[in-house]
Amino acid sequence: MKRLALALTCATLFAALPAHAQFQKPEDAIKYRKGAFTVMAAHFGRIGAMAQGKVPFDAAAAQSNAEIVATLSRLPFTAFVEGTDKGETRAKPEIWTDAAKFKEGSQAMIDAVGKLNAAAKTGNLDQIKAAFGDAGKTCKACHDNFRKE
Amino acid sequence: MKRLALALTCATLFAALPAHAQFQKPEDAIKYRKGAFTVMAAHFGRIGAMAQGKVPFDAAAAQSNAEIVATLSRLPFTAFVEGTDKGETRAKPEIWTDAAKFKEGSQAMIDAVGKLNAAAKTGNLDQIKAAFGDAGKTCKACHDNFRKE
Numbered sequence: 001m002k003r004l005a006l007a008l009t010c011a012t013l014f015a016a017l018p019a020h021a022q023f024q025k026p027e028d029a030i031k032y033r034k035g036a037f038t039v040m041a042a043h044f045g046r047i048g049a050m051a052q053g054k055v056p057f058d059a060a061a062a063q064s065n066a067e068i069v070a071t072l073s074r075l076p077f078t079a080f081v082e083g084t085d086k087g088e089t090r091a092k093p094e095i096w097t098d099a100a101k102f103k104e105g106s107q108a109m110i111d112a113v114g115k116l117n118a119a120a121k122t123g124n125l126d127q128i129k130a131a132f133g134d135a136g137k138t139c140k141a142c143h144d145n146f147r148k149e
Numbered sequence: 150m151k152r153l154a155l156a157l158t159c160a161t162l163f164a165a166l167p168a169h170a171q172f173q174k175p176e177d178a179i180k181y182r183k184g185a186f187t188v189m190a191a192h193f194g195r196i197g198a199m200a201q202g203k204v205p206f207d208a209a210a211a212q213s214n215a216e217i218v219a220t221l222s223r224l225p226f227t228a229f230v231e232g233t234d235k236g237e238t239r240a241k242p243e244i245w246t247d248a249a250k251f252k253e254g255s256q257a258m259i260d261a262v263g264k265l266n267a268a269a270k271t272g273n274l275d276q277i278k279a280a281f282g283d284a285g286k287t288c289k290a291c292h293d294n295f296r297k298e
Contacts, residue, residue, distance in 0.1 A: 022195065032191050035184030039224060042181050046171065071220050075188060 026084045033079035034089075040072040044135070047116070050125070051132040059123040066113070066120035066128075073113045077106045090148040102146055109138040175233045182228035183238075189221040193284070196265070199274070200281040208272040215262070215269035215277075222262045226255045239297040251295055258287040 023029035043065040049055045050062055080095055080102070095102045112135040119131035172178035192214040198204045199211055229244055229251070244251045261284035268280035 022191070028191075031187055035187035038180055038184035039188065039221075042171070042177075068220065068224070071217065072188075075217070 022078060023081065026081075027087055029079040029081050029084045030087055030089045030091075033076035036072050036076040036079075040069055040076075043068045043072070044113075044139075047120070047128065047132055048136070051129045057125050059120075062128055063120045063123070066117040069113050070117040073110045077103075092146050092148055095146050102142070105138070105142040105145065109135070109142060112138045171227060172230065175230075176236055178228040178230050178233045179236055179238045179240075182225035185221050185225040185228075189218050189225075192217045192221075193262075193288075196269070196277065196281055197285070200278045206274050208269075211277055212269045212272070215266040218262050219266040222259045226252075241295050241297055244295050251291070254287070254291040254294065258284065258291060261287045 023032065046055075046065045047062055047069070050057045080091065082096065085091055085093055085096060112131070116128070116131040116135045119127040122128075172181065195204075195214045196211055196218070199206045229240065231245065234240055234242055234245060261280070265277070265280040265284045268276040271277075
């Protein structure tokens with residue numbers, strides 16, 4: 001059962017990942033995960049601007065942005081493959097030396113933006129604010145632990 | 150009616166775009182659209198590998214990849230804002246000087262990957278191959294016309 005649970009967790013994290021390698025070169029994987037984080041951060045930030053009252057609340061825009069964030073949240077972690085710790089990356093070695101903690105942190109973010117997505121669907125700004133704050137903490141935790149300055 | 154049709158087309162293209170600017174700096178917009186294209190191309194390529202028989206056909210993976218491609222296809226075009234023709238970009242000036250043609254090409258790609266997504270849901274490899282080929286042509290058309298070598 002433990003093995004099954006682990007397999008299911010991995011299947012969630014790497015939903016789009018078949019058995020063979022997804023990236024031809026290490027730099028392809030790095031470029032991909034940075035791209036996914038960039039797009040995710042942009043849409044996350046747009047929800048943040050509403051949550052923080054910097055722009056007027058637009059329920060439809062919040063919902064659309066949260067859906068994109070949720071879709072993208074699963075993607076970058078497929079690209080932290082072995083050999084992608086060098087080059088144009090701020091990835092810390094701990095991603096690979098403490099892989100269990102990294103996976104835990106990744107999953108926490110995926111879960112939190114899933115909740116943000118659910119909150120956005122309610123159209124309730126207070127719920128969105130709370131879920132946004134929680135999700136932001138999961139981003140920060142991984143950046144603090146696993147990303148170089 | 151023509152104005153309404155145009156408004157609806159724009160609403161489709163820029164679904165996540167509120168009235169205010171989405172990017173603080175031109176380089177943010179460039180980084181964003183390149184990120185979106187990178188992620189989209191990676192997942193499009195994974196369908197291509199199956200369509201071309203380079204990797205075994207996996208219907209679930211094709212479906213998952215096609216869904217990601219369809220979601221991402223709408224995003225980059227929100228970032229071709231004025232003033233983003235310089236810097237780390239291969240965008241040709243024609244994107245802005247022939248904006249109608251660029252928008253038409255963008256929409257053709259969005260429509261074609263929508264059809265690819267529908268084909269992937271059938272699980273029929275022949276349909277996926279055909280839709281992949283059609284979508285690939287819309288990518289190439291815009292690259293030929295609007296992207297520098």
